[in-house]
Amino acid sequence: MEATIIMLEFFKALLDPDLGFLRNALLLGLIGSIPLGAVGTFVVARRISYLAAAIAHSVLGGIGAALYAREVLGWSWLHPMLGALLAALTAAGVIAAVSLRSKQREDAIIGAIWVTGMAVGLLFISRTPGYIDPMAYLFGDILLVTRSDLWIATGVGALIIAILLLWHRQIVAVCFDAEFAAIRGVQADRIYLLLLLLTALTVVTLVSLVGIVLVIALLTLPPAIASLRARSLGQMLICSIVLTACFVLFGLGLSYSLDFPTGPTIILLAALVYLVANGSNRLCAK
Known part of the structure; x- marks a missing residue:
C-alpha cells in the first residue's frame, strides 16, 4: 500500500511543469534500458563484466577532459x-x-586503464575553473540529465540496436564458443572487439543518471536476474530490458519520494531483487 502511494506521488510529480529534470531522468532511463538490457545480456553471457567495469571507470577521463576543454579552451561544442x-x-x-594481441598480463593492463582513466579525469577536473563535484559523475546526479543527454542517448541506443540486429548471430556464436565460431568462419576477434565497443557505447547512455561507478551494476544485474528463469538468450535479453526499465522507474520513484540519491537507490533496488531471486532459485532447486 505504501509503495503504491509513493509511486502515485512520483507520477503526480512528473506532471509538474517545474520538475522537468525528473521527466528527463525518467526518459533517459527508459531509453537507456534498451541498450543496457540488450548488451548486458551478451556481457554476462560472455563473462566480461570486469572488462566492462574497466571501460566504465575510464569514462571519467573523457568527462574531465571535455569539461576542461569547454571552460579553458572555449570548446563549447x-x-x-x-x-x-x-x-x-x-x-x-x-x-x-591487449586481450587479442599482446603478451602482457591482461588483468594488469585492465587495472592500469581503470585507474589511469579515473586519475586523468580527476586531474582535469581539478584544473577546470569553477566548482565541479566529481561525485556527481561517479555516482550520478538527477540534475545532470539534460535534453542533450536524451538526444545523445537516443542516437547511441539506436546505433547499438542497429548493430545488434545486423550481427546478433555472430555475437551470440562468439559469446558461447569463440573457438568453434572461428572454425565456422566467424571473424571472432572482430566480433569480440565489436562487443567491447558496444559495451563502451552502452555504458555512456546512463552515466549521468546512475554514475560511472554504478552503471556497471545496471549493465550486469538485470541480465543476471533474467538468466535465472530464461530458457533462451532471446528471453534473457527481453527480460533484461524490462527489468532495467522497471528498476529505473521504481528507483526514481523511491528516490524522489524518500529524498534518496537516485543512482544508489536504483542500484540497491536491482541488487535486492537479484539477492531475492537468486535465493528463491536455490531454494526451488533443493
Whole structure:
C-alpha cells in the first residue's frame, strides 16, 4: 500500500511543469534500458563484466577532459558525454588489442586503464575553473540529465540496436564458443572487439543518471536476474530490458519520494531483487 502511494506521488510529480529534470531522468532511463538490457545480456553471457567495469571507470577521463576543454579552451561544442564516449571507445579498443594481441598480463593492463582513466579525469577536473563535484559523475546526479543527454542517448541506443540486429548471430556464436565460431568462419576477434565497443557505447547512455561507478551494476544485474528463469538468450535479453526499465522507474520513484540519491537507490533496488531471486532459485532447486 505504501509503495503504491509513493509511486502515485512520483507520477503526480512528473506532471509538474517545474520538475522537468525528473521527466528527463525518467526518459533517459527508459531509453537507456534498451541498450543496457540488450548488451548486458551478451556481457554476462560472455563473462566480461570486469572488462566492462574497466571501460566504465575510464569514462571519467573523457568527462574531465571535455569539461576542461569547454571552460579553458572555449570548446563549447564538446559535451561531457561526448568526451565520455570517446574515452570509452578508446579504452575498449586498447583492452581488445591487449586481450587479442599482446603478451602482457591482461588483468594488469585492465587495472592500469581503470585507474589511469579515473586519475586523468580527476586531474582535469581539478584544473577546470569553477566548482565541479566529481561525485556527481561517479555516482550520478538527477540534475545532470539534460535534453542533450536524451538526444545523445537516443542516437547511441539506436546505433547499438542497429548493430545488434545486423550481427546478433555472430555475437551470440562468439559469446558461447569463440573457438568453434572461428572454425565456422566467424571473424571472432572482430566480433569480440565489436562487443567491447558496444559495451563502451552502452555504458555512456546512463552515466549521468546512475554514475560511472554504478552503471556497471545496471549493465550486469538485470541480465543476471533474467538468466535465472530464461530458457533462451532471446528471453534473457527481453527480460533484461524490462527489468532495467522497471528498476529505473521504481528507483526514481523511491528516490524522489524518500529524498534518496537516485543512482544508489536504483542500484540497491536491482541488487535486492537479484539477492531475492537468486535465493528463491536455490531454494526451488533443493
